[in-house]
Each structure stands twice: as C-alpha cells, then as structure tokens.
Amino acid sequence: MSNPYQPIPATILETHDETPNIRTFKLKPEREIPFLAGQFVELTVPGYGEAPFTPSSSHFKRDTFDMTIMKVGRATSALFDLKPGDRVGARGPFGQRYPLEKFEGKDIYIVGGGVGLAPLRALFLALVHEIGKYQRIFLRYGARTPADIVYKHLLPEWQKIPKVDIDLSVDVSDEKWMKKVGVVTCLMDEIPCDEKSSIAVVCGPPIMMKFVNQKLLDAGFQGGDIYLSMETNMSCGVGQCRHCRLGPYLTCKDGPVLTWDQIKDLENPFV
C-alpha cells in the first residue's frame, strides 16, 4: 500500500532571491513528481513540518521543479535558512489541474497579485510551451512596490514571446517606475479580449481576488470561465484532515483552483 503521507527526498539545486522576502528554490526530487499546472505539492522542511506550494515551473520539464516561496511562517522561515545541496521532502501532486483542453483556441487573461504570480507561472509556461493551441495570452500583474515584483529578470523575456501581452502595476512607485501605479485592477479598465469567450485565471491575496473577480464579471466574463486559486490551509493534501474546507469543497482535492460558478453561492468566499 503506497503511503500518501511519505515525502520523497529532494535536493535544493539553486535558489534565486526574487524580492527581499520571496525566493525561488529549484528542487530535484529523487523520483519525479508528475504534477500538472494548477496542482500543488506538500513541501517538507525537516523538523519544521510541511506547507503546500504550487510548483512555479513548467510541467513539461519535471526532473527538477521550481517553487517560489514567501518567507511568512515557521516552515518557510526554516526553509530560507537552507542552502543549495540541502535536503527537503516533497509529496504530491495533489488537487486538480487547469483544464487546458478547455482553454484551447481562446484568449487567456491571467491576473496575478504579489507572490500569487508563482503558481500562475507554471500555467503561463505550460501555455507558452504549446502556444499554437491558444489565441493570445494576457498577463496582468500587480505588486506592492517595484522591489516586490517577482520574476523581474524573466518578465522582459516573456514579453518578447509572440501572442503574449504583459502589463504591470505597483501600488507604490519609485522614481524609476514607468508603468501604471495602482492596485492591479487599474490594469483592467480595458480588457483587450472577447470577454464572453475568453478564459480568466486569477491568483493573489483574497482581497485582490475579490475585486479582480468582480471586475471580470462586470466586464462580461462567464462565471465558469473564471478560474480562481482558492488557496486555503491545506495540510494533508488528500482530503482527510479537512482544514481546507471551503463550503462543500475540500480545496486540496476539489481545488485549489475553482471557478467562480463553483463558489458563487458561498457566503463571502473571499473572506
């Protein structure tokens, strides 16, 4: 009987500081973890426990995978003390993937906030890998300040990809910032795709998701076409511990990505 709670040993190959408190870890697991964009992995920091993260690298290359993590709790603080060569554990994949077959032939409008761009990167890279299958890919990303933007070194490269359109905003600018200033919804006043037949994908803090979702609905997006990363306190990953309960859903099994149609009847799903 395979044990879903037993992590696979993984080695930290390299790290990259994205912002003062967000770092990308490249991990090499002893056995491949067959994740698809949208699914998550429970990462073990030995002695400090586990935390759920969605890989931020493409599922078309899985011998190693990236995780972009914000230093915020006990396990992540301990993780930030680890160096390349150190060992961690990983188990998964858990949850549901993005139904990419439903995205084919459509415009895809991705909205990220803060470290919420991390799981969206896995989706973005998967889409770009088979760019011929999709119409255009729009990425709208907001961070607090220019220093808080993740993947600063990658964004200019992504912008060069044909059919990809990227725009950024920061809540608070500095003297060098040339783009928009404001919360991410300020990038959404004009949505350059056909809302009725496009896919929207959102990940960010709950308050950001709430307002972005409303903006998308107001613009005419269909509730079943808005994919929201409903990250909750997922502990076991296999629908047993029940911490991640969101109305009738256990987000670790039914999510973490749910459509607006799935959650619209819940009382205040973004609280």
Next chain:
Amino acid sequence: MTQRIVTAADLDKLVAGWAKSGAVYAPVEVKDWTEFRRIVSLAETDLTRVNTKLSARGLLFPHCETMFRFEASRPDKAQEADEPETQVVLGVRSCDAAGIAVLDKFFSGQGETDTYYQRRRDRTTLVGLSCHAPADTCFCSAVGGSPTGTRGLDLLLTDLGGRYLAEPLTDKGAALVKDMPEASASDLAKKAELADRAEAAITERIDTRKLKGLLDTADGNPIWEELSLPCVNCGACTFVCPTCHCFDITDETRKGKGARIRVWDTCQSCTYSQHASGHNPRLAPSARFRNRTMDKFRYTVDQVGEVSCVGCGRCIRECPAGIDICETVERLMLALVK
C-alpha cells in the same frame, strides 16, 4: 452465520485468550465515567453503561500518532513508525461501530487510502454490545442506526442476563466464538424482544431526510448567528464525536531525533483555518459553528453519501453551553422552511 451463546464465564475465558495474542480494549470505569482501556480480564470492564466518555475512534485513529521518524542529521532518511498490534475491541455500542463504518468511508473509501488508519483497521476486531437502555441523549434511530445495529461490527453480543447471544457478522467475528454452543430459538426471541424495547425507548427527535436539500441554501442564513450564540468554540463536541476526524500534521525534533506526528484537531479552534499569512476565512465563531453543523449534515452527504452523525449523543452530554445538536437541527430546519 450461526448465532451462539457465550456465558459470562466463557466470555471471561475468551477475553483472557484474546489478550494473550494481542491487545483487548473494553470500557473500564474511571471516576464517574467509562473509557476504552486495555484489559487482560473481563473483571476489569464495566459493560453496563451506555456510552464511554470518548468514542472508540481513538483506537483506530489515535489522539496523537507517530507517522514516521527521522534523524535530524539525515532528514531524507525517514523510518516508518512501528506496525500497530492486533486488537479486539469489546463492548462497542452500535452507534460507535456505525461511526467507524463512516470513518472507513472517509479514510479508505474514496481513492487514496489513509495508511495509518487502514493498518490499524485491518488488525482490529470489533465486538459490539447491544443497548438495552439507551440514555436520554441517544438518538441513533433518527440517523439510520439502532440500539442493536450491526453496521461496522464483526460480532454483536446481546446480554440475555448472565449469558450473551453472539451474532457473528464477519468471518473474523465468527472465528472468535466458533467453539461456543449454538443459540436456541428462545434465545433469539428474547433478543428480538429486548431490541424492540430498546428501540421504543428512543424518542426520535430529528428527521434528517429532508435536511440535505434544505441545507443546500443555508450558507448565508442569519439563523447561524442565533444558533451559535451560546457556543464557546471549545471543541469538546468534536473530540467526543465518533466520526469527527480532523487532524493536524506537525514535526517534532529533540536531541537530534525527529518525528512527524498527527494530532486530532478541531474545526472550532480559531487557528484551524488560518493561513500562514494570518488571513483567516473562519475567524467568526458562528462561521466555525456553521462549518461543523454543515459538515455533519450536508457536506459529508456529498462526500460519502450519508450524514456523519450516528446519534451517540456525546456532544449533547459534554457541551458546556448546553447546546443540543438535535435542537440545532430542528431550529435550523424551521428557519430554512420559512
């Protein structure tokens, strides 16, 4: 399967025999309550009281359990915790056995099997004991059970007065009493009479049949505020419940050795749903109260096809605020029908 008769003296010998080849757990008197404890002789037990303080769930899903151990210097080399012993649990009431049948569905009935639960379950034989005199908090028959229900059990004993009717329900149960004499027609008639009397003693207090449909639209109803007002979110109801099975996974390290453990958790705790960021989707006490009620009577119906309340009445008995789950359901239904 052949029903048999086990005298008190025979049961004493059987228990001594089971205790030689594995663990035997049974209700034992502790102050003014009973709880499942390890025994070696029938004399240690108190089989007269209806419900133990905690349900039998802890024998399959312990309060605190080591999942695996590791050396802090070699965190990648995990060593699985020791295999559990075989165990016979004697004196399980029908509601508790039904609770275990519900846990079976959660832990091993839907795709991925919970290794730690299943390996205990595989090594466990459940010997039930019919209820003759249900407590005033009992409502098993309102949620599909019965004081002499056999669901989840391997063997059901019914006290016929100094001797027990033994009904095997599985091969495992039959093997326990295979050398005992067969029961007579009058023994079976006596049991039927006792069963009817016990059934009649329970006044059915809730009707869960219409509940699921009503609860589908209950989420934003203001009644939750009112219903949850007396609740102090202490979580006692979740700890005594036979089907509650929330847990938390954590690592503990000491002097270079570490273990990953899992511990019972409660959805009534304010940190239960809290994210690492501090964001808390169920900060309001009423939201936590609603979560438990909805989980019992609606969400698990979607998940495992039945309500996850077996009517043992422990939450009613233990609630420091006097909340009665039957009354909660009744008032909820009244509010939702309006």
